[in-house]
Amino acid sequence: MTESRLDLPQGTVDLLLLKTLALGPRHGWAISERLRQISSATLHIRQGSLYPALHRLERRGWIKARWGTSDNNRRAKYYELTRRGRAELETQAVAWRKLSVAIAQVLETA
Amino acid sequence: MLSDWAIRLRSLLRRAEVEHELDDELRFHIRQQVESYEQAGVDHDEAVRRARLEFGGLEQVKEDCRDARGTRWLEETVQDLRLATRLLTKDRWFTLAVVLVLMLAISVNTTVFALVDGALIRGLPFEHADRIVSLGTRNIRNPIVHGPLGYQALSSREYEDWRHSATAFVDIAGYADATMNLSDDTRSPERFRGAYVSVNAFGLLGRQPVVGRNFQDEDDRPGAPPVVMLGYRVWAARYDGERAIIGQTVRVNGTPAVVIGVMPARFGFPLTAEVWQPLAQMAELRDRSPDTRVVNGLGRLTDGTTIARAQSELDVIADRLERQFPETNSGIRSTVWPYGDRYIAPQVTLIIAALMGAVVFVLLIACANIANLLLARAAQRSHEISIRMSLGATRWRIVRQLLSESVVLAAVGGVAGYAGSIAGVTQLWNVLEASNPPYWLQLTIDGRTFVFLTALCLGTAVLFGLAPALDTSRANANDSLKEAPRTGTGGVRVRRWTNALMIAEIALTLVLLAAAGFMMRSFLRSYSARHDLDTSQLLTMRVELPLLKYRTAEQRIAFVQAFEERLARFNGVADGTIASSVPFAPTPRRELVVDGRSIANGDRPPRVSTITIGSRFFQTLDLHLIRGRAFTSLDGTAGHETAIVNQQFAAAFFPNEDPIGHRIRLTSQNARGGTTPWIAIAGVSPTIHRDVTTGAEPVVYLPYREQPDPLMAVLVRTASEATAIVPLLRDEVRALDSDLPLFDIKTLDERLAFERWPQRVFGTMFTIFACIGMVMAAIGLYAVTAYSVGQRTQEIGVRMALGAAAPQVWWLVLRRVMLQLAIGVAVGLPGAFIVGRLPWMDSPDPFILIFVVLALWIVAAVASFLPARRATQLDPLSALRCQ
Numbered sequence: 001m002t003e004s005r006l007d008l009p010q011g012t013v014d015l016l017l018l019k020t021l022a023l024g025p026r027h028g029w030a031i032s033e034r035l036r037q038i039s040s041a042t043l044h045i046r047q048g049s050l051y052p053a054l055h056r057l058e059r060r061g062w063i064k065a066r067w068g069t070s071d072n073n074r075r076a077k078y079y080e081l082t083r084r085g086r087a088e089l090e091t092q093a094v095a096w097r098k099l100s101v102a103i104a105q106v107l108e109t110a
Numbered sequence: 111m112l113s114d115w116a117i118r119l120r121s122l123l124r125r126a127e128v129e130h131e132l133d134d135e136l137r138f139h140i141r142q143q144v145e146s147y148e149q150a151g152v153d154h155d156e157a158v159r160r161a162r163l164e165f166g167g168l169e170q171v172k173e174d175c176r177d178a179r180g181t182r183w184l185e186e187t188v189q190d191l192r193l194a195t196r197l198l199t200k201d202r203w204f205t206l207a208v209v210l211v212l213m214l215a216i217s218v219n220t221t222v223f224a225l226v227d228g229a230l231i232r233g234l235p236f237e238h239a240d241r242i243v244s245l246g247t248r249n250i251r252n253p254i255v256h257g258p259l260g261y262q263a264l265s266s267r268e269y270e271d272w273r274h275s276a277t278a279f280v281d282i283a284g285y286a287d288a289t290m291n292l293s294d295d296t297r298s299p300e301r302f303r304g305a306y307v308s309v310n311a312f313g314l315l316g317r318q319p320v321v322g323r324n325f326q327d328e329d330d331r332p333g334a335p336p337v338v339m340l341g342y343r344v345w346a347a348r349y350d351g352e353r354a355i356i357g358q359t360v361r362v363n364g365t366p367a368v369v370i371g372v373m374p375a376r377f378g379f380p381l382t383a384e385v386w387q388p389l390a391q392m393a394e395l396r397d398r399s400p401d402t403r404v405v406n407g408l409g410r411l412t413d414g415t416t417i418a419r420a421q422s423e424l425d426v427i428a429d430r431l432e433r434q435f436p437e438t439n440s441g442i443r444s445t446v447w448p449y450g451d452r453y454i455a456p457q458v459t460l461i462i463a464a465l466m467g468a469v470v471f472v473l474l475i476a477c478a479n480i481a482n483l484l485l486a487r488a489a490q491r492s493h494e495i496s497i498r499m500s501l502g503a504t505r506w507r508i509v510r511q512l513l514s515e516s517v518v519l520a521a522v523g524g525v526a527g528y529a530g531s532i533a534g535v536t537q538l539w540n541v542l543e544a545s546n547p548p549y550w551l552q553l554t555i556d557g558r559t560f561v562f563l564t565a566l567c568l569g570t571a572v573l574f575g576l577a578p579a580l581d582t583s584r585a586n587a588n589d590s591l592k593e594a595p596r597t598g599t600g601g602v603r604v605r606r607w608t609n610a611l612m613i614a615e616i617a618l619t620l621v622l623l624a625a626a627g628f629m630m631r632s633f634l635r636s637y638s639a640r641h642d643l644d645t646s647q648l649l650t651m652r653v654e655l656p657l658l659k660y661r662t663a664e665q666r667i668a669f670v671q672a673f674e675e676r677l678a679r680f681n682g683v684a685d686g687t688i689a690s691s692v693p694f695a696p697t698p699r700r701e702l703v704v705d706g707r708s709i710a711n712g713d714r715p716p717r718v719s720t721i722t723i724g725s726r727f728f729q730t731l732d733l734h735l736i737r738g739r740a741f742t743s744l745d746g747t748a749g750h751e752t753a754i755v756n757q758q759f760a761a762a763f764f765p766n767e768d769p770i771g772h773r774i775r776l777t778s779q780n781a782r783g784g785t786t787p788w789i790a791i792a793g794v795s796p797t798i799h800r801d802v803t804t805g806a807e808p809v810v811y812l813p814y815r816e817q818p819d820p821l822m823a824v825l826v827r828t829a830s831e832a833t834a835i836v837p838l839l840r841d842e843v844r845a846l847d848s849d850l851p852l853f854d855i856k857t858l859d860e861r862l863a864f865e866r867w868p869q870r871v872f873g874t875m876f877t878i879f880a881c882i883g884m885v886m887a888a889i890g891l892y893a894v895t896a897y898s899v900g901q902r903t904q905e906i907g908v909r910m911a912l913g914a915a916a917p918q919v920w921w922l923v924l925r926r927v928m929l930q931l932a933i934g935v936a937v938g939l940p941g942a943f944i945v946g947r948l949p950w951m952d953s954p955d956p957f958i959l960i961f962v963v964l965a966l967w968i969v970a971a972v973a974s975f976l977p978a979r980r981a982t983q984l985d986p987l988s989a990l991r992c993q
Contacts, residue, residue, distance in 0.1 A: 028135060029142035047143070048166030051136060052174035059117050059180060067131075070138075072145075077135045 212523025217530025516575025616934025
């Protein structure tokens with residue numbers, strides 16, 4: 001765990017997970033790989049901590065899970081966005097953009 | 111959210127499967143990771159190591175996932191409950207005490223709630239019962255005649271007029287209570303409570319016969335052939351439930367009537383009636399005298415009509431009738447009130463409310479008690495709890511653990527209380543049933559009562575568990591760890607709680623004891639008042655001459671004469687007579703005018719009780735006239751109007767004279783301006799005190815022939831076993847009139863016991879509650895004192911080592927008990943004065959209050975004696991060493 005990696009602020013894992021699933025169903029490992037790739041390995045997410053977050057999202061009804069078969073023919077649990085999840089992703093993404101713009105502004109001007 | 115609960119439910123019910131899936135999911139991830147490293151050229155062992163490292167602790171992740179699924183709380187609750195059960199089984203005596211206290215409290219609460227439910231909440235078993243109202247009249251010129259309920263019935267003219275002109279009602283029906291003697295050729299005559307009802311009455315109440323037809327308009331026309339409706343029980347018991355009885359002719363009060371139908375079981379309108387006839391059959395209505403007010407009105411309001419609106423409409427009608435018929439309706443006003451109010455007297459409502467209050471007190475005492483026991487126990491456990499907190503348990507977790515124990519205790523107490531409630535309700539019903547309750551009053555543990563019981567259990571759990579739990583868990587882990595090994599200081603907070611609870615407990619117990627005392631005293635007083643009369647072996651019963659058959663006064667007088675002659679000839683009967691009322695029963699009162707004395711303008715004439723008696727009345731009661739003579743067969747005939755007055759009367763109206771020979775006149779409510787004859791006083795009898803609280807009443811005895819009412823009491827004094835004479839008496843009556851039953855056969859002692867059932871039942875209940883309260887207070891005081899002695903062992907040891915003698919140690923321990931007692935008594939006394947105002951209670955009497963306080967003092971002394979003695983017997987050395 002190098003110094004250059006960032007810890008995620010609370011609550012943002014949800015947003016990232018939803019975004020990752022927006023392109024289609026994935027299993028947990030694929031999600032973690034995807035996250036690692038697109039964040040260019042700057043974000044520090046302990047892999048194990050994805051699962052409680054996924055289960056929480058499932059309980060909230062934003063994603064749903066079903067068992068399927070992976071590329072290498074193993075039984076894997078796939079998650080996909082529900083309609084409510086998609087709406088939630090929109091809302092959270094908009095809120096996050098507003099927030100980051102605002103913070104960036106403060107940092108540049110103050 | 112559906113998915114939320116679906117997932118929670120699944121994880122609870124299919125726990126193994128869910129766990130298995132979780133395991134699969136996580137293992138799949140790790141395997142994928144390992145493979146991806148291997149593909150990148152890392153060797154297997156290193157790949158596994160890295161994958162594991164990046165993933166984090168597998169068990170920790172699983173735990174987090176379970177958390178995320180939201181079932182952890184339940185798993186923990188199960189765990190808490192299991193631990194609680196184990197701890198409570200270990201602490202057997204503590205558990206037993208708590209469960210016992212709870213059981214008592216819950217069963218008395220549920221029992222009384224069943225009474226509240228049956229009498230006050232469940233209400234009348236009619237459709238839209240809130241729209242059914244009682245209708246009556248008031249005479250504003252002469253309010254005395256209304257009696258305790260404040261109303262009079264309607265005359266047939268008023269009834270018909272209201273029915274046709276009032277628009278606020280869907281319908282108005284009429285009814286009058288009656289006794290109905292059923293007789294037919296094959297069965298012996300039987301007497302039932304019955305009622306005359308207008309033909310629309312059952313329809314208005316929404317009830318129909320289960321067999322046969324309802325009353326029809328034709329049945330209510332004057333001169334219509336008499337018909338009769340049977341109650342279910344009469345049909346089943348007397349006529350074996352045979353449908354063939356419909357259409358047959360039986361005799362009702364001696365008059366043939368055709369049976370038309372059978373009402374459903376558990377229907378007894380208006381109170382406990384079992385036989386009904388149309389109003390047209392009512393003898394008192396036959397003459398249609400416009401000021402005979404015997405019809406009780408019953409109305410169903412139209413939708414949206416308020417009682418106030420109905421009242422104002424009837425006011426207008428009353429005004430019109432007053433103008434139209436000034437001789438019968440002057441001063442007559444109408445009244446409308448909810449039907450339910452008629453049968454639940456305000457007194458009863460009040461006393462039931464007071465009982466409910468009393469049992470809530472008992473429950474509060476129980477809760478205070480258990481809270482005290484829990485506090486004492488929690489203090490012993492503070493060390494354990496501190497350790498748990500320092501190991502990372504949150505405060506909420508500790509509170510939950512402690513509350514779980516309360517919930518387990520409450521659940522066990524609730525189950526035991528349920529069993530107790532069933533016993534209590536059965537017992538109470540047996541007593542109440544003897545008082546002839548209205549047919550719709552039932553005591554059952556129904557759904558509502560069960561909800562009440564459950565709420566009670568949970569409520570008590572929170573009530574007695576929460577304060578100790580919060581208090582114990584507030585302890586800072588550090589403080590407690592430092593403090594607990596030294597038992598010297600004890601929690602100041604804990605002590606403040608126990609003090610407050612103990613004081614509350616003493617105050618509540620005092621109020622309960624006082625209530626029980628006042629009520630039992632009024633009960634005992636009413637018994638102590640009977641020395642004027644030997645009530646043993648005095649058999650009383652009633653007989654009623656049906657007016658249709660005994661239309662004239664002469665017929666009735668002839669019957670009484672013949673009956674008394676038969677009684678006089680009777681073997682084994684020392685004496686027998688008739689009277690308008692049995693001794694000690696309430697009597698009608700009439701206004702008195704003494705010849706030669708005028709009443710100041712505006713003053714009400716004095717009122718005296720009147721009793722009409724048979725010729726052998728005083729002999730039968732074994733009373734000897736003080737002056738003058740008994741009635742002869744001439745007394746009461748025209749021109750020979752005479753009376754015998756009691757000594758109280760003589761003292762009140764002729765203080766310095768001999769009343770014999772003076773003339774008096776009695777006016778009755780029904781006298782229409784006419785004059786009643788002057789009555790000469792022929793004798794003076796001893797006074798029979800009704801009871802001490804009402805004092806001695808002036809009574810005028812009149813010969814039966816002067817006022818030959820159809821309903822009379824028969825008094826028989828037997829030399830031997832009182833009830834053995836009943837069959838012989840029945841034969842004598844039947845010889846005179848084969849349709850006439852004797853009824854309401856009781857010894858005078860039984861009758862008195864019955865009359866005093868409110869004091870007896872309610873007094874006993876208060877006494878039981880008070881005893882429970884006292885036992886609880888004793889348990890509480892014992893526990894608290896024992897606990898405080900245990901806490902202060904070291905301190906006491908130090909004091910003894912420094913030379914404190916036994917009395918000082920006694921004082922050390924008892925001081926606190928005595929202080930609690932004193933404050934508790936001070937708080938409770940005003941409450942005792944408040945309950946003293948309830949009906950059937952003696953006024954707050956210092957003797958009882960002193961007795962109650964003394965009793966509490968003794969209980970407190972006994973309860974704290976053992977722990978205090980233990981303190982004095984401590985060995986200073988070992989006490990000091992005690993950690």
